[in-house]
Amino acid sequence: MIAGTPTAGTSGLYRRIWRWHFFAGLVCVPFIFSLAATGAVYLFNRQIDDLVYARQMLRQQPAGTATPAPASTLIANALHAWPGQAKALNLPADDRHNAQVDVIQPDGTTMQVFVDPGTGAVAGAIDESRRLMTIVKHIHSLAIAGDGGKAVIEIVAGWIIMLMASGAYLWWPRGRRAGVVSIRRQAQGRVWWRDLHAVTGAFGGGVVLFLALTGMPWSVFWGKNVNAWLSAHDLGVPDGMWRGVPKSTLPASALGDLPWTQQQQAVPASDDPHAAHKAAPHQVRPGPGYDLLNNFTIAGPDAIVAQLAAMGIDRGYRLALPGDPRGVYSAIYMPGQVAAHRVVHIDQYSGKVLMDIGAGRIGAIGRITEWGVSVHQGLEYGTPNLLVMLAGCLALMALCVSGIVMWWQRRPAGKLAAPALRHGDRLARGVVLIAVVLGCCFPLLGASMLAVLLLDTLIGAVRRPAV
Known part of the structure; x- marks a missing residue:
C-alpha cells in the first residue's frame, strides 16, 4: 500500500x-x-423537510398580531380532518412554521397533521412512516x-x-x-x-x-447497556428523581426524540383520584377511546400549555399527550444546544409537575455523551x-x-x-x-x-x- x-x-x-x-x-x-x-x-433534515413539505409545514400567510389559536383548537381541528387518537402536539419554534399534531389512526398509522398556529386551519398531513427523513433515518x-x-x-x-x-x-x-x-x-x-x-x-x-x-x-447493545449503567450509578438521570413518583411501564423513547440519557427511563404515571391504585405501576398506552378534549376531570391542553409558558417553555417543544387515565403530559424541549434541553412530566389531573429534568440534573458523563450526540447531529454549534x-x-x-x-x-x-x-x-x-x-x-x-x-x-x- x-x-x-x-x-x-x-x-x-x-x-x-x-x-x-x-x-x-x-x-x-x-x-x-x-x-x-x-x-x-x-444533517440537513430540517432544511430538506421545509423544501419537500413546504405546503404542509410552512405557513402560507405571514403571522399576524392576533392571539394564537388555543392548543385545544389545534388538536380538535387536526382530529376533525384525521379522526383518531391525538398523540402529541408540536409547537413551532418560530413564526414561519405550522404546528404539528400527531394522530394515531385506527390501523396504527401515525399521521402528522399540520395546523396553522394562528388561524387553526389544517394545511395538510404526512404519513410519518413515509416521510422522507424518516426513511433516511431508518x-x-x-x-x-x-x-x-x-x-x-x-x-x-x-x-x-x-x-x-x-x-x-x-x-x-x-x-x-x-x-x-x-x-x-x-x-x-x-x-x-x-x-x-x-x-x-x-x-x-x-x-x-x-x-x-x-x-x-x-446502538442496540452498547448504547442501551451503557445508558442503563449510567442511570444506575447516578451518572445519567439520577434514580433518586423517582422518589414518590408513580411509574408506568412505557419507555420514554415511545414519546419520540428526547435526550439520550432519558430514553431508557420509564414515563411517570398520573395518579387518578378516582381509581384505587394509589401510585401503583401501570402500563400506559394510547387508547383510541380516551377523550382528552372533553374530559372535565383533567387539566386540558390549554391549561398545560399556559403552565409550561409560565415555566419558561413557550415554543419549539413537543407536548406528548396522555393516552389513557394514567398517562401524563410530557413536554420535550430540545433546541440546538444541550445545555438548554429540558423534559417536564405533568400529572394530567392535578397539573402537578412530576419531573422537571434539565441538563443540569444529568450526571457529568451523561452530559458529555449528550453533547457528543448533539455535535454528531450538527446541532450544537x-x-x-x-x-x-x-x-x-x-x-x-x-x-x-x-x-x-x-x-x-x-x-x-x-x-x-x-x-x-x-x-x-x-x-x-x-x-x-x-x-x-x-x-x-x-x-x-x-x-x-x-x-x-x-x-x-x-x-x-x-x-x-x-x-
Missing part, C-alpha cells in the same frame, strides 16, 4: 495490520458508505431490518474505529514525504488513488473517528458544526471509493489480492492490547474481531504447505 518503504513492507506487524485493514474495509464498505451518505443527508440505522440491522450498524461503527486506528499506522510517514499530506503532482492511476486515500484519512480521520464514537450511544460533520461524511465516502478503486486496480484478474502473510508474522503486544481494550469496551466489535481472527487463522492453516 505504501510504496518506497521497504522497512514497512517487510515488517510482519505492517503486513498483519494491512491485512486486517484490507478485510475490514472490503467487508464493511457498503455499510460504511450507506452510513456516510444517509448521515450527510440527515436506512442510516438499518432500523428497517429490526434489531439485527441495528446490531450490524453497531459492529460496523466499531470497525470504523479499527479502520481509523490501523489506517493511521499504515499512513505514518516513516521518513517519506510524498503522498503523506498532499497528492503527488505527477501521480496517476493507483498511486493517485492511494494518495487520495491517505490524504483524506490524514485530514478527515479525526472527524470520522468522532462520528463513529458519538454514534455508539444509539450551528452552521460551522453542520459543515464539519458534513466534511466528515464526505471524507468517509471518499475513503470508501478510493479504497475500492485502489484495490481493484491492484488486484490480478480473478483474484482477491489480499495482503499476504508470511509464516511467523505476529501482532505486537501493544496492538493486541489495544484490540483487547476496544473489544471489551465494545462487545459486539470484540466478538466480530474474534470471529475474523479465527477465520484468518483457519485460512492460514489450510494454505500453509505441509512440512
Whole structure:
C-alpha cells in the first residue's frame, strides 16, 4: 500500500495490520458508505423537510398580531380532518412554521397533521412512516431490518474505529514525504488513488473517528447497556428523581426524540383520584377511546400549555399527550444546544409537575455523551458544526471509493489480492492490547474481531504447505 518503504513492507506487524485493514474495509464498505451518505443527508433534515413539505409545514400567510389559536383548537381541528387518537402536539419554534399534531389512526398509522398556529386551519398531513427523513433515518440505522440491522450498524461503527486506528499506522510517514499530506503532482492511476486515500484519512480521520464514537450511544447493545449503567450509578438521570413518583411501564423513547440519557427511563404515571391504585405501576398506552378534549376531570391542553409558558417553555417543544387515565403530559424541549434541553412530566389531573429534568440534573458523563450526540447531529454549534460533520461524511465516502478503486486496480484478474502473510508474522503486544481494550469496551466489535481472527487463522492453516 505504501510504496518506497521497504522497512514497512517487510515488517510482519505492517503486513498483519494491512491485512486486517484490507478485510475490514472490503467487508464493511457498503455499510460504511450507506452510513456516510444517509448521515450527510440527515444533517440537513430540517432544511430538506421545509423544501419537500413546504405546503404542509410552512405557513402560507405571514403571522399576524392576533392571539394564537388555543392548543385545544389545534388538536380538535387536526382530529376533525384525521379522526383518531391525538398523540402529541408540536409547537413551532418560530413564526414561519405550522404546528404539528400527531394522530394515531385506527390501523396504527401515525399521521402528522399540520395546523396553522394562528388561524387553526389544517394545511395538510404526512404519513410519518413515509416521510422522507424518516426513511433516511431508518436506512442510516438499518432500523428497517429490526434489531439485527441495528446490531450490524453497531459492529460496523466499531470497525470504523479499527479502520481509523490501523489506517493511521499504515499512513505514518516513516521518513517519506510524498503522498503523506498532499497528492503527488505527477501521480496517476493507483498511486493517485492511494494518495487520495491517505490524504483524506490524514485530514478527515479525526472527524470520522468522532462520528463513529458519538454514534455508539444509539446502538442496540452498547448504547442501551451503557445508558442503563449510567442511570444506575447516578451518572445519567439520577434514580433518586423517582422518589414518590408513580411509574408506568412505557419507555420514554415511545414519546419520540428526547435526550439520550432519558430514553431508557420509564414515563411517570398520573395518579387518578378516582381509581384505587394509589401510585401503583401501570402500563400506559394510547387508547383510541380516551377523550382528552372533553374530559372535565383533567387539566386540558390549554391549561398545560399556559403552565409550561409560565415555566419558561413557550415554543419549539413537543407536548406528548396522555393516552389513557394514567398517562401524563410530557413536554420535550430540545433546541440546538444541550445545555438548554429540558423534559417536564405533568400529572394530567392535578397539573402537578412530576419531573422537571434539565441538563443540569444529568450526571457529568451523561452530559458529555449528550453533547457528543448533539455535535454528531450538527446541532450544537450551528452552521460551522453542520459543515464539519458534513466534511466528515464526505471524507468517509471518499475513503470508501478510493479504497475500492485502489484495490481493484491492484488486484490480478480473478483474484482477491489480499495482503499476504508470511509464516511467523505476529501482532505486537501493544496492538493486541489495544484490540483487547476496544473489544471489551465494545462487545459486539470484540466478538466480530474474534470471529475474523479465527477465520484468518483457519485460512492460514489450510494454505500453509505441509512440512
